[in-house]
Amino acid sequence: MKLVFRCAALAAALSTAGLAAAQTLRIASPGDTISLDPHAAVNESVQYSLTSNVYEPLVGRNKDLSLAPLLSTGWRQTAPTVWQFALRAGVKFQDGAPLAADDVVFSIERAARAGLLPGVAGARAVVGRTVDIETRQPQPLLPDALTEIGILPRAWAQSHDPAREANGTGPYAVRERVPGSRTVFERFAGYWGSVEGNVQRVVFTPQPDAAARVAGLLKDGFDLVEPVPVADAAKVKASGEARVVTGPELRTIFLGMDQWRDELPNASVKGRNPFKDVRVRQAFYQAIDIEAITKKVQQGAARPAALIVGPGINGWTAALDKRLAFDAKAAKALLAEAGYPEGFALTLNCPSDRYVNDAAVCRAIGEQLGRIGVRVQVAVESKQTYFPRLLRRDTGFYLLGWTPGTYDAAAALEALAQCRTEGADAGGYNVGGYCNPALDALLERLGRETDRARRNQLLGEALALHARDVGHIPLYQQSLSWGVANDAQVVQLPDNRFVFKWMKK
Known part of the structure; x- marks a missing residue:
């Protein structure tokens, strides 16, 4: 209308x-x-x-x-x-x-x-x-x-x-x-x-x-158009009509997994939820060749990430930002150890018009997970229906990007990883239902702490805990690329x- x-x-x-x-x-x-x-x-x-x-x-x-x-x-x-x-x-x-x-x-x-x-x-x-x-x-x-x-x-x-x-x-x-x-x-x-x-x-x-x-x-x-695909940047620069303005973006792109339901939705496994087992979450993480995705799909215009926040967000440090190694053999062994030697099938929900090459990234991830026996159906849709789907928690495996509005890691953890309780306002975007009371306790202490040095120490502890749990699978920070008329x-x-x-x- x-x-x-x-x-x-x-x-x-x-x-x-x-x-x-x-x-x-x-x-x-x-x-x-x-x-x-x-x-x-x-x-x-x-x-x-x-x-x-x-x-x-x-x-x-x-x-x-x-x-x-x-x-x-x-x-x-x-x-x-x-x-x-x-x-x-x-x-x-x-x-x-x-x-x-x-x-x-x-x-x-x-x-x-x-x-x-x-x-x-x-x-x-x-x-x-x-x-x-x-x-x-x-x-x-x-x-x-x-x-x-x-x-x-x-x-x-x-x-x-x-x-x-x-x-x-x-x-x-x-x-x-x-x-x-x-x-x-x-x-x-x-x-x-x-x-x-x-x-x-x-x-x-x-x-x-x-x-x-x-x-x-x-x-x-x-x-002004955004984003300009890397493959078209040279054409824009050579046109004489426009230029490409680039820069780092604060947003981190990651995968979320359902960890709260007893049965994983839209999956072949019945009566169980594989993502409740950290070995399965780690297997998915280590099966993803993020270097191939950033180089081939994003054509170099992305930085691999090991945390759900990146450079420019308070609490991020290079020392913490170390990814688990890409290792398909180890990933397959972890799946077998968790009781899924033949893998299983599931759906990966993904937007088609929100992040740079979002649908292509999801398809690449689906192919890579296939190498360890995980059969992925990639379901792509416009963000107009995708984000309401996430709010309904109508997904078991999904792609999301996040920039904390405060530019502080605590805000990302509170929105994405704090235990989600009925009637509470924390964990509003914790779609997958990850929950660790130890992380919540750290976030509660962070909320009261005013000393910057002590606060940064607590942020580091919280980010490290979430990473060890593989609460989410961090992927990359994409680069900004705007095409601007002269x-x-x-x-x-x-x-x-x-x-x-x-x-x-």
């Missing part, structure tokens, strides 16, 4: 619609955002990348990823479990309503209910333009966690559908949305802050076909976000 916003107040604010086409930036990426809701439980980075231009958090980030004041001008810890945030004056939502403390309280509690703020007990307005956020235990990284939480107006959100409409305080507003086809953003004339770039209009197009994205870039159909200027961040206010055309 085509969604066009014609609210009179919003139309007045978006007075830039008639500006020259030269100030329109056209972006193409493999997939579309699943929702416009900044608190959608899908927690997917394309969604954050787009909606963060519309909805602003209390705390943002600078170009070097350091913390920056946005809707809050300052914050402090007033008690071990209470953070206080001073709200910026003169801020309006795109429908003209002023930002109020009640909107912040509503948004924080809404995000907490969605599982986006584990450990947050609630929020309350206090004297003046300030808001207190209370946590269940000390959270020294709460300001970092809040960089992912956009603020919505309470009254508007309760009478509209934020998944289909948008109304934030950010520098760009959604002017038109045709899901699966395009989303159009226009500069919000009533924005409280400064905008470094000159882009007045952004047209985002989901284009899953890599060849079509590159052709559009070279034929003046797009100004007349466009962009800022590429290692979290792969599009920040419209820093772009020029």
Whole structure:
């Protein structure tokens, strides 16, 4: 369904619609955002990348990823479990309503209910333009966690559908949305802050076909495309029309395995779950030739990983980042020792339009596991249905990528590896149900620890424990590769976000 916003107040604010086409930036990426809701439980980075231009958090980030004041001008810890945030004056939502403390309280509690703020007990307005956020235990990284939480107006959100409409305080507003086809953003004339770039209009197009994205870039159909396949990088560079902007990405790609059900779903083994045995998990790990995948499938544009976080994430160290050796013979022996000498059959679920060469990576993994007797059916689907599948836990073996929003390893472990308990907000993306109480105890201590050196020591212990358990199978960090038209200027961040206010055309 085509969604066009014609609210009179919003139309007045978006007075830039008639500006020259030269100030329109056209972006193409493999997939579309699943929702416009900044608190959608899908927690997917394309969604954050787009909606963060519309909805602003209390705390943002600078170009070097350091913390920056946005809707809050300052914050402090007033008690071990209470953070206080001073709200910026003169801020309006795109429908003209002023930002109020009640909107912040509503948004924080809404995000907490969605599982986006584990450990947050609630929020309350206090004297003046300030808001207190209370946590269940000390959270020294709460300001970092809040960089992912956009603020919505309470009254508007309760009478509209934020998944289909948008109304934030950010520098760009959604002017038109045709899901699966395009989303159009226009500069919000009533924005409280400064905008470094000159882009007045952004047209985002989901284009899953890599060849079509590159052709559009070279034929003046797009100004920014991502990712550019390694095989096409030379063509883009030689075109004279565009350039390739590359850099490391913070996201780690890994495999998850069901470890909580007594019978592995979508598998030939009945009445048992092989992944509950660490020998089986290790066998899968050692059967994967990650060097072949990074060199042949990713054509060198990926770095093998041994942890679920990589360089640039606090807690990562080179000393810990040592993969188990690729050894198909040892892997087959481990399977036999675990009681599966002939292997077994199962399904590997994988997206087709989220990560670089995601489907091809899954197929390569399936072939490699076949060499140890594991018969893999690779089930590929669009991320529009894939991520809801993961949230339903309708998979026994899956591919996922993760960048912790706080750029701290504890956030990744809490989301992906903490024991998942009914009614608790930890382990929200622990789809496979890995659970080790010793790891949970380390994470609880990390939540209280404020000494940086001691905290880093605990992070190392937690990452090492998860690696020994083979809680997940880490694969690689992919490299960023953007194709950018010569007349466009962009800022590429290692979290792969599009920040419209820093772009020029």
